[in-house]
Amino acid sequence: xxxxxxxxxxxxxxxxxxxxxxxxxxxxxxxxxxxxxxxxxxxxxxxxxxxxxxxxxxxxxxxxxxxxxxxxxxxxxxxxxxxxxxxxxxxxxxxxxxxxxxxxxxxxxxxx
Numbered sequence: 001x002x003x004x005x006x007x008x009x010x011x012x013x014x015x016x017x018x019x020x021x022x023x024x025x026x027x028x029x030x031x032x033x034x035x036x037x038x039x040x041x042x043x044x045x046x047x048x049x050x051x052x053x054x055x056x057x058x059x060x061x062x063x064x065x066x067x068x069x070x071x072x073x074x075x076x077x078x079x080x081x082x083x084x085x086x087x088x089x090x091x092x093x094x095x096x097x098x099x100x101x102x103x104x105x106x107x108x109x110x111x112x
Contacts, residue, residue: 013081
């Protein structure tokens with residue numbers, strides 16, 4: 001049974017002192033990508049922390065990861081964004097992660 005609704009989802013996460021526009025991508029059974037929108041100005045440690053957090057999330061396939069030291073706000077913002085997308089993801093599984101708040105997110109691609 002599928003765990004996720006495959007596709008890419010746009011969401012705005014919390015960065016350090018600014019919004020962090022993200023695209024978070026899933027296959028039916030895993031998180032496969034987290035990208036910051038091109039042209040987003042990153043501050044200080046964010047430039048180094050974001051790739052580390054993304055790698056941790058993709059490797060662990062869970063949001064239960066450690067924040068990057070010195071970049072807790074950004075780390076938490078990425079984790080919260082992934083959690084929000086999963087929680088809002090539509091599903092046909094009545095026990096799955098679906099509160100169907102998809103109106104808050106723009107589903108931009110669906111795999112068949």
